[in-house]
Amino acid sequence: MKKLVLPCVIALITISCSPRQAKTASHPKVDSLMRVMTLEEKIGQTVLFTSDWSVTGPSMRDNYLEDIRAGRCGNLLNAYTADFTREIQRIAVEETRLGIPILFGYDVIHGFRTIFPINLGMSASWDIEAIQESARIAASEAAAAGLHWTYSPMCDISVEPRWGRISEGSGEDPYLGSLIAAAMVRGYQGDDLSADHTLLSCVKHFAAYGAPQAGRDYNTVDMSERWLREFYLPPYKAAVDAGALSVMASFNELDGIPAHANAHLMNEILREEWGFQGFVVSDYTGIMEMIHHGYAEDLADAGRLSINAGVDMDMMSSSYMDHMKELVESGKVSMETLDNAVRRILNLKAALGLFEDPYRYCNPEREKARTLTPENKAFARSFAAESMVLLKNSGVLPLRKGEVVAVTGPLAQSKDDFLGSWRGAGQVESVPVSIQEAVGEVTPLSAGASKVILVAGEPWHWTGEAASRSSIRLPEEQTQLLKKLKKEGKTVVLVLLNGRPLDLSEESELADAILEAWYPGTMGGYAVADVLFGDVNPSGKLPVTFPRNLGQVPIYYYAKNTGRPYVHPDAKYESRYLDVPNEPLYAFGHGLSYTTFDYSEIMLEGGHSQSGQGVTLSGDGTLKACVTVTNTGACEGTETVQLYIRDLVGSVTRPVKQLKGFERITLAPGESRIVEFTLDKETLSFWRQDMSWGPESGDFQIFIGGASNQVKKASFKYAL
Secondary structure, three states: OOOOOOHHHHOOOOEOOOOOOOOEOOOHHHHHHHHHOOHHHHHHOOEEEEOOOOOOOOOOOOOHHHHHHOOOOOEEEOOOOHHHHHHHHHHHHHOOOOOOOOEEEEOOOOEOOOEOOOHHHHHHOOOHHHHHHHHHHHHHHHHHEOOOEEOOOEOOOOOOOOOHHHHHOOOOOHHHHHHHHHHHHHHHHOOOOOOOOOOEEEEEEEOOOOOOHHHOOOOOEOOOHHHHHHHHOHHHHHHHHOOOOEEEEOOOEEOOEEHHHOHHHHHHHHHHHOOOOOEEEOOOOOOOOHHHHOOOOOHHHHHHHHHHHOOOEEEOOOHHHHHHHHHHHOOOOOHHHHHHHHHHHHHHHHHOOOOOOOOOOEOHHHHHHHOOOHHHHHHHHHHHHHHOEEEEEOOOOOOOOOOOEEEEOOOOOOOHHHHOOOOOOOOOOOOOOOHHHHHOOEEOOOOOOOEEEEEEEOOHHHOOOOOOOOOOEOOHHHHHHHHHHHHOOOEEEEEEEOOOOOEOHHHHHHOOEEEEOOOOOOOHHHHHHHHHOOOOOOOOOOOOOEOOOHHHOOOOOOOEOOOOOOOOOOOOOOOOOOOOOOOOOEOOOOOEOOOOEEEOOOEEEOOEEEOOOEEEEEOOOOEEEEEEEEEOOOOOEEEEEEEEEEEOOOOOOOEOOEEEEEEEEEEOOOOEEEEEEEEOOOOOOEEOOOOOEEOOOEEEEEEEEEEOOEEEEEEEEEEO
16 A cells, blocks of 8 residues: 655654654754743643533533633534634634644544534445545535544444444455555645644544444454454554544443553554544543443552553543653652653644644634535536446336435435434534435325335434444334335335444345345435436445344454365255355345446456466466456446455464455446456465464455355465
């Protein structure tokens, strides 16, 4: 993956080779400040409080403006608009001794004012350029409203549909997740962090927050170091490699140690191994919560553990503000440790240009000009349509314009649900229209309409943070309505608004077509209509597996074989269920089109042949895998061609498939195209038995197709 270098940051931030508590060099302005700052003023720069404009956690602080005036708080979240941030910035710059500007942060997750599909929906587009563009637009709108910093991207891989925050991530796959994480960082930060249209990106939640036991938010995470490194860490690293300069610790514990005190994560992996040079911020009251974990004795002890583990900024716990002075004076926290944390934070304020012009992001005219522009809304509409996944189609879609169609269901008239959770500053009254309004010519549900669009799913507040579910089925009344419609002989198109994989086993049997629309954002109603009536040919592919029922969870495409793999349908002593097949209802990578695509057999080129043994890839060489894809239908369509590999025998067991590449292609009816992938030793590398990274000699299989379960197969060997 290409590493993004930010020129403005490289000039400001360097790090010595000394491990663990590396001394961070500073911008000249930062050096001059550090020489005159009191201990209390230094501590203030490590404190992050929320304004009262938005509630994103369990506690608030009423006197945050007085904390800013007193130099006790150097950073603020949940404050936006050019006018409001300008006034707060004025207090920091004009009413404090040193005039250090405030760093303003906000959860700009899938848009700011113009809201795009939820992140899981974005990921279903598999369109890395469009995802980057959505982050660029979000940054432009947010920066114009006085913001400097976004708590995004969320890089948490998850195979847990009960977990509400699966909606905020990119799904189950580390390869796809890594590409998306890097793209979002590039979109937010651009190539100049001091520009007035960019945001500082914050990678979260470090680490493995997406694997909570029982799918319950904030719960314990426990996994092997090997599994952590192979499947959970790659997206975080990709974001850091792309230039992200802040990281947020996660709520969970890992291997018995809360992430907020996990020096192995923050210092050894993040800073020493990956060379991260920015600052680490806690999650909302995450430092205080170590008391409840049973890891810290009290708030002072929690602060000691966190800053010594590498957490530079305290969000909302007040631990650093209330106890850091006594911790430093007692020697429990060294002055060098505190100074390094302060330098990292001030360096980023310098990189953002805040010392040159603290008000550079506070421009009401720019805010108005950049917000919800026609261009932004047009992109939001096309991106929303691109994110939708056609799960099933019995030939009833696309609908014909002008035919009588009824629109019904509990979410048919909803506007609020389009925006999903973590909706930034998006507002329902800005643009959203319901699906019923967007479809236009509709009739009340009656015998006059033979086709019915049933809009169902989850209310938006059923997903996101603190929104775990013990069931992943639709509400029973929705399923009963579908049954009633089918009993009346209706043709039913089920449109889903939801933020997690659902158990659709019953609905999939009943509905004639199913369109997974996720929570599609500001222009979602129009985008659904575009797809239903064929103005847009659906091209989305699932970034996460949809199980047959909750009993299959966790289920994901890169599972491993057991010693008794399920092979024979009638065999008892194999790894199988008695009541359902092992296979999911809808596999990772699945997604239908209004046209069809044919794949040729795989051709391997560039390796060398050994007599009677097929193709061999050697050492540092490359092997090309090619297929010809043909549009065999009657309309233009976009297909995501997916490449998977399997290492048949390794020093540690390997998954049955791993995504290693994909390409989106658009073909006219009858058009063919050769799609080519290049494999090398990096493609085949993994964490070997001795925990070194690299490939091993042996036999491999390669799979190419339109979904993880619909592929062509070929074989080759690798020789070191």
